[in-house]
Amino acid sequence: MPASLHKVSDSAIRRLSIYLRVLGGLEREGKETVSSQVLADRAGTTAAQVRKDLSLFGSFGKRGLGYLVTTLRDELRGILGVSRTWRVALVGIGRMGAALLEYPHFRARGFEFVAVYDSDPEKVGSRRGMLTVEDARVLEESLRETGVEIVVLTVPAGAAQEVADAAVRAGVRGIMNFAPVALKVPPGVRVNAVRLTVELEVLSFSLGSVADRD
Amino acid sequence: MPASLHKVSDSAIRRLSIYLRVLGGLEREGKETVSSQVLADRAGTTAAQVRKDLSLFGSFGKRGLGYLVTTLRDELRGILGVSRTWRVALVGIGRMGAALLEYPHFRARGFEFVAVYDSDPEKVGSRRGMLTVEDARVLEESLRETGVEIVVLTVPAGAAQEVADAAVRAGVRGIMNFAPVALKVPPGVRVNAVRLTVELEVLSFSLGSVADRD
DNA sequence: GAGTGTGAAGTAATTCACAGCG
DNA sequence: CGCTGTGAATTACTTCACACTC
Numbered sequence: 360m361p362a363s364l365h366k367v368s369d370s371a372i373r374r375l376s377i378y379l380r381v382l383g384g385l386e387r388e389g390k391e392t393v394s395s396q397v398l399a400d401r402a403g404t405t406a407a408q409v410r411k412d413l414s415l416f417g418s419f420g421k422r423g424l425g426y427l428v429t430t431l432r433d434e435l436r437g438i439l440g441v442s443r444t445w446r447v448a449l450v451g452i453g454r455m456g457a458a459l460l461e462y463p464h465f466r467a468r469g470f471e472f473v474a475v476y477d478s479d480p481e482k483v484g485s486r487r488g489m490l491t492v493e494d495a496r497v498l499e500e501s502l503r504e505t506g507v508e509i510v511v512l513t514v515p516a517g518a519a520q521e522v523a524d525a526a527v528r529a530g531v532r533g534i535m536n537f538a539p540v541a542l543k544v545p546p547g548v549r550v551n552a553v554r555l556t557v558e559l560e561v562l563s564f565s566l567g568s569v570a571d572r573d
Numbered sequence: 574m575p576a577s578l579h580k581v582s583d584s585a586i587r588r589l590s591i592y593l594r595v596l597g598g599l600e601r602e603g604k605e606t607v608s609s610q611v612l613a614d615r616a617g618t619t620a621a622q623v624r625k626d627l628s629l630f631g632s633f634g635k636r637g638l639g640y641l642v643t644t645l646r647d648e649l650r651g652i653l654g655v656s657r658t659w660r661v662a663l664v665g666i667g668r669m670g671a672a673l674l675e676y677p678h679f680r681a682r683g684f685e686f687v688a689v690y691d692s693d694p695e696k697v698g699s700r701r702g703m704l705t706v707e708d709a710r711v712l713e714e715s716l717r718e719t720g721v722e723i724v725v726l727t728v729p730a731g732a733a734q735e736v737a738d739a740a741v742r743a744g745v746r747g748i749m750n751f752a753p754v755a756l757k758v759p760p761g762v763r764v765n766a767v768r769l770t771v772e773l774e775v776l777s778f779s780l781g782s783v784a785d786r787d
Numbered sequence: 788g789a790g791t792g793t794g795a796a797g798t799a800a801t802t803c804a805c806a807g808c809g
Numbered sequence: 810c811g812c813t814g815t816g817a818a819t820t821a822c823t824t825c826a827c828a829c830t831c
């Protein structure tokens with residue numbers, strides 16, 4: 360039962376994205392087919408989990424054989440919505456913003472930065488690769504004009520909510536938030552937070568508690 | 574039932590780290606107490622979840638009043654293991670590595686970079702703030718000598734596993750991995766992967782499927 | 788035979804709801 | 810009274826196990 364309209368868990372989607380990455384590697388290695396077991400090993404999960412995840416969207420495998428690498432990759436691209444290009448804007452061009460702007464894997468996966476904003480007058484007007492830094496004061500209308508669909512937020516915590524509000528008013532429905540605040544957005548808008556300090560603190564906790572395996 | 578030796582879920586720990594961040598903000602605002610409800614609002618979760626999470630480690634609140642901000646913050650620091658300083662090394666100083674090295678929130682939370690490595694001869698020997706970039710070939714012994722406890726990996730995918738192996742041999746038990754590969758490490762070593770492309774693809778999926786609320 | 792697809796079983800995480808305390 | 814702490818109920822996620830297909 361393919362079920363494309365049923366609710367799929369976030370963690371399942373995360374894993375699909377990882378499978379997609381693994382399939383790219385397998386393809387480069389010239390592999391034509393792959394079993395759920397091998398896929399699982401490379402993705403860091405279990406074979407049953409792989410099959411369950413894929414079965415949420417269809418029956419892509421061949422029994423006794425496994426999955427066709429290229430076919431499955433195309434299917435996953437379709438499911439994840441990355442067979443097209445997404446128009447992305449960066450707001451806040453500090454060191455982290457600059458690093459993301461040049462991050463090679465984004466473009467390779469269809470996420471293209473089409474605008475950059477900052478509120479620092481020193482930075483506004485300067486070039487960043489193909490792009491010119493625009494003034495954050497014109498954010499809303501500029502985002503709308505440029506047809507931006509996803510915003511990557513690397514501004515200080517204090518500025519994040521107002522930038523998010525402006526982006527939402529401009530019709531943006533996806534926000535990748537690096538600022539250390541929980542953003543409030545209306546229904547229909549999706550925020551994905553990247554919490555670098557949290558990741559380190561999870562490590563710190565694991566190393567601290569002795570009762571720890573794996 | 575405090576239960577410090579029982580298994581606590583990863584997501585609970587992640588939330589504790591977020592609560593800690595929120596408490597810092599409340600403290601700066603001069604708030605002395607906070608209810609689970611307010612904490613939840615600022616952290617982006619529910620009051621029941623906050624109380625459940627905290628109850629895994631003790632009874633920190635006062636009924637009818639809430640939690641004392643400073644006290645709870647200290648408790649959480651102890652639980653997460655961040656009342657001390659952690660010695661961290663960065664391996665791979667591209668743009669992302671450079672951004673992390675200067676990321677102000679790491680140091681503010683007790684994560685201190687004490688060494689930087691790269692394999693590029695052009696970079697080896699150059700200065701990065703207080704640190705000199707060392708040659709990745711001496712990684713293992715240098716990590717050991719420097720007493721590094723956590724490694725942040727920002728090397729290309731192809732190099733990540735061998736760097737991880739060397740780090741593990743050097744006694745490192747925590748790895749924050751930015752490379753797009755699943756690292757294999759022995760039991761007792763904890764890897765935390767930061768998958769930036771996955772985060773964007775989750776957004777892409779959410780925007781793509783129309784059947785989407787929140 | 789090898790390996791998928793999937794209900795059913797088993798775990799884990801979250802939410803409810805309320806007794807009990809300050 | 811207000812708000813915590815927590816068992817109980819619920820919901821979500823993962824693993825099992827095996828019929829089925831290539």
